[in-house]
Amino acid sequence: MSGKHYKGQEVSCCIKYFIFGFNIIFWVRAFPRRSVFILPLRESGVLSNLSSITDLGGFDPVWLFLVVGGVMFILGFAGCIGALRENTFLLKFFSVFLGIIFFLELTAGVLAFVFKDWIKDQLNFFINNNIRAYRDDIDLQNLIDFTQEYWECCGAFGADDWNLNIYFNCTESNPSREKCGVPFSCCTKDPACIFLKTLTYFDIKLQRTYIHVKGCVPQFEKWLQDNLTVVAGIFIGIALLQIFGICLAQNLVSDIEAVRASW
Template sequence: MFVLGFAGCIGALRENTFLLKFFSVFLGLIFFLELTAGVLAFIFKDWIKDQLNFFINNNVKAYRDDIDLQNLIDFAQEYWSCCGAHGPNDWNLNIYFNCTDSNPSRERCGVPFSCCVKDPAEDVLNTQCGYDVRLKLELEQQSFIHTKGCAGQFEKWVQDNLIVVSGTFVGVALLQIFGICLAQNLVSDINAVKANW
């Protein structure tokens, strides 16, 4: 992106047709790659859904290994009011949260605090609210934690915000087409001025 932006900016400032053509061609290439990705995403949406589940489950396994990943998972679970990929039992994949008898962790049979249903009366975040919650019956769990999976909640969010998501993609595409047109127009203007010499 830096090279592309540099080529477009310097090409326009110095009226360099080679850099402007480079900018146009690569911006057009990026546009067609995005268009292809969008069409393929629509055609292979079931495969993408499977990959999303695989991605979430792998990240659940590595929850305590990377603080940035941990913060990302916590944000997603809080934002979409969800827990795990398909539900709270996905946390059995994590060595700290699994329910095996050999697990010595205090978080055994629990979930991260981001799965917990927030009490509006609490000012301080209770980071231990998910401890031992999966030992309770499933119906009891619903009053303590979110029981819906994040994959389903994300899919629902995309469907609910389809106009915003598609509008963003169309807006970016129009900006790219506008940039290509402006660059080509400047190239033709430069060539017309050079022809008058």
């Protein structure tokens, strides 16, 4: 009987320590790293400004980061300790929770495809609200500048969107030196654009030759289309990794229950 017990009813050490090693990465890095990242943003007011310029009914985005970090911490803890201590309850919890996350991600992907026009409108709304608040926070300003420089765009759908900002709008009553202008980040890499910025401060909006005329929303859509294979590959890879984790956890649970049944 001992020979039969040894061959057919042993807990797989490979699966056990693979799940342990895989989850300890998330357990150790999930919550502490997010806390270190979020707190400085919270103190500087970036997340507070985001809550004021999004149509979320006053919802504070900091809670979303904390919830995601907490879920990853709990999930990593359950998988890590469950595998190490051969605790079937924690392993089942890990497996079910990972399955729920996979289902939610799949649902979000389907909804994003079905309601892509609504998402596009929300992105436009978000960018325009950012434009209005451009001078209110230096961190938000740097984020917008980075986005416009990286995507080589200006405004949500074009440079005219900067009329929404009280400093850049072209109304006759606007006393700002930046009147009818756009931020430096809208400027192309043409040396003439750099000269214009130095010479006229921000008054380059009418010089269409020297600024990006495409909006950030169309540029983002173009980037998605150009990198569709990479983006799809990343999401498929994450999905396969989650399915693989669920299968390993269920396999380990079966091994543990088989060994206990043989006692």
